[in-house]
Amino acid sequence: MSKELHSPTSSFAMEIASIPGGEDIRKCIQCGICSATCSVASVVDKYRPRKLIQKILIGERNEVLKDDLPWLCMMCRTCEDRCQEGASPVDIFHVVRQLAVKEGYIPDAFKQATKTVLLDGWMLEDAYSDFIEEDRENLNLDTNLEWNEEFTRRLMSKYFKGVI
DSSP states (O other), X not given: OOOOOOOOOSHHHHHHHTSTTOGGGGTOOOOSHHHHHOTXXXXXXXXXXXXXXXXXXXXXHHHHHHOSGGGGOOOOOHHHHHOTTOOOHHHHHHHHHHHHHHTTOOOHHHHHHHHHXXXXXXXXXXXXXXXXXXXXXXXXXXXXXXXXXXXXXXXXXXXXXXXX
């Protein structure tokens, strides 16, 4: 027997629910288990998944999309495992991030991380080291990764044009 879903009344919650992955917003009863079990919330005082979902439910669209908080979710799915209603805040926040990206709201830290990975191929600039080169050589892999520049250029123009 499936649980009865809630019908959010805000247009933002309905928008989230209409996007694959966001339909779980209709399962949330605001119990707070997600916040209580979140590893990020345990170290970042202002990050509370329950409050973020509450803002979605009451229709705080611009505030949520412009906020850095949806980007802090580590996608560990602990909240999902613990939720007695079967909701997935992870999937909901993924949808929020998709909408935020479409509207150009990406926190500077994530823009910079994306630029670094796309330009350098690594999270940290100049992280490709002699050790990695040696490992690639031992595995008979190409140690010259300049081929990645053309791939990165195409990727940037297709997915990130005007975004970062």
